[in-house]
Amino acid sequence: MDKNTSPAYDLDLFFTNSLWGKIHLATAGGYICDEIFNDSQHGETKINLRKSARTDYGYKINPNLDKILRLGDREIDFKKFDKEMYLKDFIFYAKKGYFSFDKTFVNSPLDFHYHLVAYPIFSENNFQDGLSDYKKQEKEEIIRKAFLEPIEMNMLK
Known part of the structure; x- marks a missing residue:
């Protein structure tokens, strides 16, 4: 087992x-538990997604992103901030069907708080394995809540 240096x-x-x-x-230097840190599947998934030229989804950017970025303890000079560069990877993964x-x-x-940056747009043909109408509404409500504030990702603890 490798020493957990995830904050680096x-x-x-x-x-x-x-x-x-x-x-x-x-993760932006956030701590993650040993089990996740030592799981090679994350690196393999990243490589496989990068190799695949296929993008199945449109995407949207969190409409409250600028406000959320100001919430964090980042020392962002928004006059010099290259938002397009910041968004590049998040958009890439959203186009692959990931909430990023x-x-x-x-x-x-x-x-362990994370904010939604970009997310895939699901059409009727590809809406996550044909969720029921109730599940679709529930998912849309979850997305709306994620627009407003960071979410605690307990899975990383």
């Missing part, structure tokens, strides 16, 4: 769960 890296992690479906997290999150409080490695 901005790792890309990939999960699937019943609430979000496919999730991408950019970034760590909100970058200078707090033991804080």
Whole structure:
């Protein structure tokens, strides 16, 4: 087992769960548990997604992103901030069908709050394995809530 040096890296992690479906997290130096840190599947998923030229989804950017970025402890000079560069990877993963999150409080490695940056647009033909109308409404409500504030990602603890 490798020593857990996760706070030294901005790792890309990939999960699937019943609430979000496919999730991408950019850790921005946040601590993650040993089991996740030592799981090579995250790196393999990233490589496979990069090799695949196929994009199945349109995407949207969190409409409250600028406000959320100001919440965090980032020292962002918005006059010099290259938002297009910042969004590039998050958009890439959203086009692959992932809800793409970034760590909100970058200078707090033991804080597990992440904010939604970009997410896939599901059509009737590809809406996550044909969810029922109730599940679609539930998913849309979850997305709306994620627009407003960071979400605690307990899976990383």
